[in-house]
Amino acid sequence: MEILPNDPLNSLNQKSECEKRICVIGAAAGGLIALKVISDSAYVKSGKWSVTAYEARTNLGGIWFPSPPVADSYGVPLTPLYDSLTTNLPHPIMGYTSYSFPPETPLFPRAHVVQTYLESFAAHFNLMPLIKFGTTVLDARWESTQWVITLSNGEQLAYDHLVVANGHYHIPRIPDLPGLADWVKHGKAFHSVWYRKPDFLGNKVLIVGGGPSGNDIAAEMCTVSTVVVHALSKPPAADDLSPDNLILRGRAIEFRANGQVIFEDGTVEDNIDHCILATGFQNHLPFLEGSSMINKSMPPDIPPLIPGELFNSTYHIFPLEKHLFPLQTRYPVSSVAFMGLLMWTSPFPLMEAQAHAIVRAFADPSSLDPITEAADIIARAEKLRSAGASTSLAVAKAWVRFVEDEQWVYRDELYEFAGGVGSETGTPPIKVREWEKECFDLRAEMRSAWEGLEKSGKAGEWLKDVGKNGVQDWVDLMYRVLDYARRCSSSASARL
Known part of the structure; x- marks a missing residue:
């Protein structure tokens, strides 16, 4: 792209006191936690970094922000949110570790409660001034040393880093x-x-x-x-x-x-x-596909792993170091991060861990280790094949599905990386707690029991004052509900 003398890009490309400009695409759960963690960093507080998020819709929240079933520019509704939706995770393990749901919130809240929680989160951490609403990123391309983005309002701006958090529940499969x-x-x-x-x-x-x-x-x-x-x-x-x-x-x-x-x-x-x-839905990254920053096709079989290009198979983005950073040669690996692609996880706290890892990688690109990560990617492919994913398509489908303890190991590893040797991010060592693992595994039993309590009108009594003394209140409640579920199951068995 030619930058003319009076082009606004000309002044943006001249380094000022701000050493890094960061663009976040999307202001749903991933984009919000990215804004929070980045803006909390010493780099932003000292004025060395700046961060701005662009959100296509009129409010934050992504899929949690309701919309009627009316076609948008892609011919589908803006969100798949149906009227009765409640979370399938108890909110104490669903919410960000840095911000709890309010006291007495139903254990499996309705969608509007989650939307209010996200709005409250943004207000509490003063994120709203960092978000440009009603603004779509139409195109993003790497030009020499920066990302040049084209916005729906006609602006073209330059950024040093992108955080892609546009979600993957929009284009139907x-x-x-x-x-x-x-x-x-x-x-x-x-x-x-x-x-x-x-x-x-x-x-x-x-x-x-x-x-x-x-x-x-x-x-x-x-x-x-x-x-x-x-x-x-x-x-x-x-x-x-x-x-x-x-x-x-x-x-x-x-x-x-x-x-x-x-x-x-x-x-x-x-x-x-x-x-x-x-x-299900497809991974959809139109702002990168138009500028050939990503290849929308199935990647070649591995091994070997030859990371020349980044691929969107629509099932997974590949290859990504730490499931975040693109291992390819078109632009720096640390110049962009893809958040929230993993499935079968507790997404909010997982993306919170990803945000801390992103700050570390943006601050110190040398902290990334493409050679080791390439070996890990090959090992994951072999593990999935041995588990029954016999074709490239099967591997692609399974790539983002975390099973057993994978999400917990991944979260701990991200925090270890974020606060590792040589890090200046000040990231605290947030370890996954055992109750998170246990309650995640027992979420279906807990949800069934909670629905029974709600139908009987007893849920409000169980919730009274819960959360006012901190997270342990919620932990105690979840185990009480699980005990109730077991007693109900035993009573039902005795009647047979």
């Missing part, structure tokens, strides 16, 4: 299955991004997808449909709590024009009136 595109074309199937509440769509409805939204939508549709067929990769055995009009099936493999759907075990369901696809 529609499975490539025989006949399904025709169902979508004729309005017989739609993605769950459009779903808001259980409306009557016919006597027999199919829900595809076994994630949290698929489970919630299947349960809700049972209240308005005669029959609901729920297709999952690994259908569980029906239990006494399953609605009588719910049928569990395996993976759907073919959609026929006459309303038939074929499943992988050969089962056929006739007379399907409508299908809701809770089939």
Whole structure:
């Protein structure tokens, strides 16, 4: 890009007292914690760094900020948030470690409570002046020594670093299955991004997808449909709590024009009136794809790992050092960080740890070790293959899914890196606590018991004054709820 004498980029490219200018893309949970941690650093407080976030919407919060099911410029709603959504994690392990939910907050809060929490977080740490709302980053490209970004208001600005925190719950993933595109074309199937509440769509409805939204939508549709067929990769055995009009099936493999759907075990369901696809979302980075800063395709098989380019397979961004920093040769590895890509985790505190690691890497690029990280990436690929991911696509799908203790090890390693030898970030050594691990593993039992307490009207009594004395109040409550769940289960077993 040619910079003309009177171009605003000309003055921006001249170093002032600010040594690093940092651009954060997105002001949802990831962007907010990045703003908080970066602005808390000695580098910003001394005036050596500055940080600004750009948010396309009129308020912060991302998926937690509601929007009607109306198409945006990409032809889909701004958020997949449905009316009844509650968290599937108890908020004491969901929230940032630096900021708790208010006392007496329901253990599994509704979406509007999470949105209020994020707004309160931003106000408490004075982040609002750092956010430019209603402003989309249209393009970001590395020019010589800086990132040049083009904004929706026509401005072009230069930054030393980017933090990509635009989320990955926007562009729907529609499975490539025989006949399904025709169902979508004729309005017989739609993605769950459009779903808001259980409306009557016919006597027999199919829900595809076994994630949290698929489970919630299947349960809700049972209240308005005669029959609901729920297709999952690994259908569980029906239990006494399953609605009588719910049928569990395996993976759907073919959609026929006459309303038939074929499943992988050969089962056929006739007379399907409508299908809701809770089939996930794609990684979407249009501001990097237009300028060829990322290759939107499947990366080559590894080993060996030859990090010439960065790839977006739509399932994962690859290869990333520490699941954050792009191992490629087009621009400095430490010049950009991709937040919040990992799944099956407790995302807010995980992104908080990522933010501390980002400050360390931006402050000291030499702290990154591409050779060691490349070896770790190859080792992860081999581990996933040995666990059954036999194709490149299977590896890509599994890459961001953290299982067993992986998220806890990762969080501890990020904090160790952030406050490691030679670090000047002042990051405290925040270790994952044992109750976080235990309560995360038992979250489903806890949620079921909590829903029972809410239905019985007892939840308010259980919440009275909880949280006023700090986090231990919440820990004690979660273990009380788990004990209640076990007692209820024992009583139910005794009645059989």
